[in-house]
């Protein structure tokens with residue numbers, strides 16, 4: 001199959017020859033192909049580096065936010081109420097979200113899945129079903145996420161360990177000081193499991209200011225000691241955006257040295273990490289949706305072009321190279337952090353791509369155009385934002 005007359009992100013015009021699910025050749029642009037793209041822009045697949053497939057209420061009647069305060073702990077409580085009231089399994093709502101994000105061009109994602117001593121491994125089992133169901137369409141990496149803490153939720157450490165044995169790919173964590181009130185207790189638990197099981201770590205860290213940065217530095221030191229260089233990420237890391245530049249810069253050096261990646265979703269109500277400063281120091285900074293239509297947030301739709309725009313908006317990006325940086329956070333760098341080896345628009349690579357009406361990456365981020373086509377392994381899986389699969 002030949003997709004004719006495509007514009008690649010570097011501005012070059014080609015026909016894309018696809019065979020056996022891979023890009024067999026990039027030929028001079030013509031109008032002789034099986035499908036004329038008419039000069040539309042072809043993007044690599046979008047990557048969501050941080051989503052919560054088990055939390056979403058997508059497809060259900062609207063649920064009003066029930067948090068009584070503005071702290072993380074208040075939102076954890078509110079979610080417990082919503083959880084107790086829900087009757088539709090997480091595998092169903094999670095599938096609703098997967099279908100929606102694939103239609104926007106996301107073909108790889110990292111989903112955190114709640115594990116605590118009340119839920120046990122129930123949500124993991126539900127999301128494992130979703131992963132299996134969509135395995136030919138999308139890569140779903142699962143983080144075993146202790147949403148209720150570890151030290152303050154006895155039994156959770158053993159459940160996290162069991163989660164890895166049952167198919168979760170990474171260990172999660174949550175505000176070792178802010179939620180668990182025990183930096184060493186929290187980090188000891190997850191680093192011990194990660195080391196024993198040979199898996200990576202992705203820790204939610206909302207704690208801000210110098211106390212938050214101290215936790216990031218502790219995570220970096222443990223990463224070094226455990227030999228987990230390049231396998232650890234800190235999600236949110238609001239702290240890096242709320243301390244003096246000198247401390248952020250010193251910490252960036254330590255993050256680069258220990259290969260710790262930073263995830264930002266372009267937060268609406270918190271400091272955003274200094275993306276350009278971190279990247280200048282060699283830190284991988286990637287993007288994710290975080291909460292979508294759940295007990296935490298009424299917003300979100302899983303569209304990673306829109307997320308790149310929101311990150312750019314929050315970071316005060318204006319120039320084309322800055323918008324391209326936001327795009328990189330939801331494509332190449334996110335794929336790299338997730339360890340997706342088979343990624344990118346190149347001859348011999350997977351025939352996975354997204355076709356949009358835009359003149360450049362910068363324009364695609366700014367305008368979030370409709371996805372004309374989403375192609376997975378050479379097969380059109382979505383057209384004009386609508387899935388065309390059974």
Ligand SMILES: [Zn+2]
Pocket residue numbers: 050052112204235290291
């Ligand atoms: Zn999250």
